[in-house]
Amino acid sequence: MNTLPKASLSADNAAPIMSVRGLNKTYAGGFQALKNINLDIRRGEIFALLGPNGAGKTTLISIICGIVNAGSGTIIADGHDITRDYRMARAAIGLVPQELHTDAFESVWATVTFSRGLFGKAPNPAYLEKVLRDLSLWDKRKSKIMTLSGGMKRRVLIAKALSHQPTILFLDEPSAGVDVELRRDMWLMVRELRAQGTTIILTTHYIEEAEQMADRIGIISKGELILVEDKKVLMRKLGKKQLTLTLRQPLINIPADLNAWSLELADNGQALVYSFDTQKDETGIAELMLALAEHGIEFKDLRSRESSLEDIFVSLVHQPKETAA
Amino acid sequence: MNFYGIRAIYRFEMARTFRTLLESVAAPVLTTSLYFIVFGKAIGSRMGDIDSIGYGSFIIPGLVMLSLLNESISNASFGIYMPKWAGTIYELLSAPVSWIEVLLGYVGAAATKSVMLGLLILATARFFVPYQIAHPLWMMGFLLLTAVTFSLFGFIIGLWADSFQKLQVIPMLIVTPLTFLGGAFYSINMLPPVWQKISLFNPVVYLISAFRWSFYGVADVDVVMSIAMTFGFLIVCLTFVWWVFKSGYKIRR
Numbered sequence: 001m002n003t004l005p006k007a008s009l010s011a012d013n014a015a016p017i018m019s020v021r022g023l024n025k026t027y028a029g030g031f032q033a034l035k036n037i038n039l040d041i042r043r044g045e046i047f048a049l050l051g052p053n054g055a056g057k058t059t060l061i062s063i064i065c066g067i068v069n070a071g072s073g074t075i076i077a078d079g080h081d082i083t084r085d086y087r088m089a090r091a092a093i094g095l096v097p098q099e100l101h102t103d104a105f106e107s108v109w110a111t112v113t114f115s116r117g118l119f120g121k122a123p124n125p126a127y128l129e130k131v132l133r134d135l136s137l138w139d140k141r142k143s144k145i146m147t148l149s150g151g152m153k154r155r156v157l158i159a160k161a162l163s164h165q166p167t168i169l170f171l172d173e174p175s176a177g178v179d180v181e182l183r184r185d186m187w188l189m190v191r192e193l194r195a196q197g198t199t200i201i202l203t204t205h206y207i208e209e210a211e212q213m214a215d216r217i218g219i220i221s222k223g224e225l226i227l228v229e230d231k232k233v234l235m236r237k238l239g240k241k242q243l244t245l246t247l248r249q250p251l252i253n254i255p256a257d258l259n260a261w262s263l264e265l266a267d268n269g270q271a272l273v274y275s276f277d278t279q280k281d282e283t284g285i286a287e288l289m290l291a292l293a294e295h296g297i298e299f300k301d302l303r304s305r306e307s308s309l310e311d312i313f314v315s316l317v318h319q320p321k322e323t324a325a
Numbered sequence: 326m327n328f329y330g331i332r333a334i335y336r337f338e339m340a341r342t343f344r345t346l347l348e349s350v351a352a353p354v355l356t357t358s359l360y361f362i363v364f365g366k367a368i369g370s371r372m373g374d375i376d377s378i379g380y381g382s383f384i385i386p387g388l389v390m391l392s393l394l395n396e397s398i399s400n401a402s403f404g405i406y407m408p409k410w411a412g413t414i415y416e417l418l419s420a421p422v423s424w425i426e427v428l429l430g431y432v433g434a435a436a437t438k439s440v441m442l443g444l445l446i447l448a449t450a451r452f453f454v455p456y457q458i459a460h461p462l463w464m465m466g467f468l469l470l471t472a473v474t475f476s477l478f479g480f481i482i483g484l485w486a487d488s489f490q491k492l493q494v495i496p497m498l499i500v501t502p503l504t505f506l507g508g509a510f511y512s513i514n515m516l517p518p519v520w521q522k523i524s525l526f527n528p529v530v531y532l533i534s535a536f537r538w539s540f541y542g543v544a545d546v547d548v549v550m551s552i553a554m555t556f557g558f559l560i561v562c563l564t565f566v567w568w569v570f571k572s573g574y575k576i577r578r
Contacts, residue, residue, distance in 0.1 A: 065419040069573045087327070087421040095419050101412030105344065110337075117333025118420045160416070 016040035017168060017199045018064070023073030025059055025223075033059040035223040037073070041168075046190065046200045048214035048231075050207060056223040057203040058098060061170050065095045078167055091119055094166030098173040098203075100153045104146035108137055108156055111145060112163045119164035131159050134189065151182040158186070162193075169193065171202040175209065187213055243274045243285060245292075246301040255295050261288050272299070330422040334430025335437075338404050342438050349400075350442060357392050357446045360384070361453040364510065369454070375512050376543040381454035385447070386537040387509025390471065393443045394504055394529070397472050398496050401435035401479030406486055424570035428480065428563075435476035436469070443468050456540060464539035470555055471532050477562040484569050503529045508537075513545045528558055 018041040025034040033056045041047050051057050062068035064075055066086060075082045078092035103111050112128050132138045135155045140148060145156060154174065161169060171190070175183045183206075190213065194200055204210055210217060211231070218228045227234075250269035261284060264273045272292075276283045292299070342349045365381030372380040408414040417427065450456065458464050486492040507529030513521050524530050525546070535551035538544035544551070568574070 062415075065415075067415050067418045087423075090419060090421040093419065095415070097412075097415050099412055101415060103411065103413055105341075106337075110340065114333050114337050115416060117329045117336075118416065118422065120327040120329050120421050122329060 015043065017043040017078055018201075019074075019076045020060075020064070021074045023060070023063065023075065024071040025056075025063060025068065026071050033223050034063075034071075037220075037225050039218065039225060039228060041199060041201060042216070044194065044197055044199055045215040046194050046202065046213055047216050047218060048210035049201065049203045049218045049220060050210055051203075051220035055220045057220055058172055060220070061095070061172050061201070061203070065093055065170060066090055087120070091164065092167045093170065094161035094164065094168070095170045096154075096157045096161045096172060096174050098176065100150060100157065102145045102153050102156060104144070106145055107142050108132065108145060108148075108159070109141040111156065112159050115160040116163040121164045127165070128159075128163060131162050135159050136185075151178045154178050154182070154186075158189070166198070168199045168201065171200065171204075173203055175204060175206055183209075241276055241283075241304055243276065243302060243304045245272045245274070245299040246270065247272060248298040248300050251297065255297075257295065258288075258291055261291075272297070327422050327426050330420060331426050331429045331433070334417075334422075334427065335434045338400075338431060338434030339437065341404070342400075342434075349438065350445065353392050353396055353442055354445055354449055357388055358449055358453070360388050361450055365450075365454040375515070376541070378541050378543070379455070382456045382541075383512075383537075384510055385450050385454060385456045386540050387504075387507075387533045388450075389443050389446050389468075390507075390529070390533050390536050391501075391504045391509050392446050393439050393468065393471055394475050394500055394532075395496060396442050397435055397439040397475035398479035398482060398500060400438050401432055401476040402483035402486065402492055402496075404431045404435055405480055405483035406489075406492055409483070409487075410489075424567060427570070428477070428566060432473060432476040432480055435479060436472040439472040439476065440468055443472070458540050459542045460539040464536070467532070467536045467539055470552075470559070471536070474555055474559040474562065477559065477566065481562060481565055481569070484566070484574075500529075503527050504533075508533045508545055528554060531555060 018039075020037050020039040023034055023037040024032070026032045037056075037060060049057050049060070059068060063070045064077065064082060066082065070083075075089075077089040080086075080089035080092070082089040103114075106114070109128070109132075112132065113123070116124070116128065129138065132141055135158060137152070137155050137159055140152060145153060148156065158171075158174070174186060178186065187209065190200055190202070202210075202213070214231050216228065217231050217234055219226050244266070246267075247270055251265060251272065252269060254263050254265060254272070261274055264275075265271070266273050274285070274288060276285070361381070364384055369379070369381035369384070374380065375383045408417060422430075482492065482495050506524070507527050508524070509529075513524045513530060513534075516524060531546055531551035531554040534545040535548050535555075538548050538551075
């Protein structure tokens, strides 16, 4: 796929392509959807915004794209203030919304042509053909959108968002309701877009996808951005490993001598779980094994597991704010 | 100015018309033709002249105006309501287009369709009743001004409405009665003096009066006053739409 012009990989890359400062939003009913959001998005990165339902992800995206009015704060997109210089800012942004909002009676070709024109771009049938071919929509170009499957409609929304060659692409829950094959194709396309210089900001409920795709992760909860971190650093800093020992004889209590290891009993005393920090030089496993042998605690199996981004996400959104920050 | 944006909206809206020719064009032409047959030919032949104009000919400007008002409002209100209803308005709101450009696209297309329809109805009327156009340029000017003004009004209704029922309420309960009471079928000079005064509060009186003047050179109210009133209404509508886009009322949360 080669649908977008290569972005400049100059010193500009150091500057954020998008800056959000002091953003607040309170809806008419009094619900405060966003609380003092400050966020920089780096040029050319894939940024995953995670958060539970109602956390404020879609509100944040909608304000940046001009669909929802901000309460206060400033947003600079590709060097342009989204309020004062909205034309330039919006021209740089493409949005794939969460819901499948489409012009049911229009053909695929008509709707992507409309989108390109709406965003102020001169007609370019060759480019639109390429976009549709890349999204496997070319054969459906004359079909009315209402006749397409949900997955195809999702592709149409992506084609519309790409029709004006944006440098920033928002994907709001793009894999919701799409089958496994389409999801795989879509993430392949996202990687290719990023390789061509497009900055991608996505929200997803599939945290394993964010783990695979994103360069950086932002976690939003109850309208507050509680963490923004490089994905690898996040996994290293907050990730834990667990060693689970399946015991030959179940235990009722953990001997007091073993308190130093903060062990937990699981499976009705059939298993002993030891959580340890992968960052420490000494994991304490060797000492634990010796201590268990001294207490005559035998095990028949052992397995280790590293925390996933999902584990980190769940622990962050469920712990008090000051701990998370 | 985002000319490509204006063109995209305009073409999108016009394409909708051509996709639904039966509902958009054939239905109003047929309905108005029935008026010409019933009031122009059947009943009109037994009625006396008004201002020395045969009754069938007299009602033509009013009937064209009736269709023009209804179609302008309906086209424009439906045009902007549909994206709201379908959710596709997100694209319009996130696009680099100003409120003026949005208006030029939607209202321009709605007015174009209404003018086309008005001219078609006028051509159809020729089959049923004779008429003349004393001031063709003024006639076109009034047709255009009315179509633009009421398309703008329809656009406001589309922005305001949050259900298909609401979309119909103002045209049915306000616009149609005002049109019927606005001198489409009679001269307001035929009314008792009190009702003549009351009629002057009906904006449609000015539209029909001026439009009829462009046909036969006779008017119920001063033509300059009619033009001023129409422009006044146009400015009120423009101000309201500007405020809607600035505040986000009913379109941006």
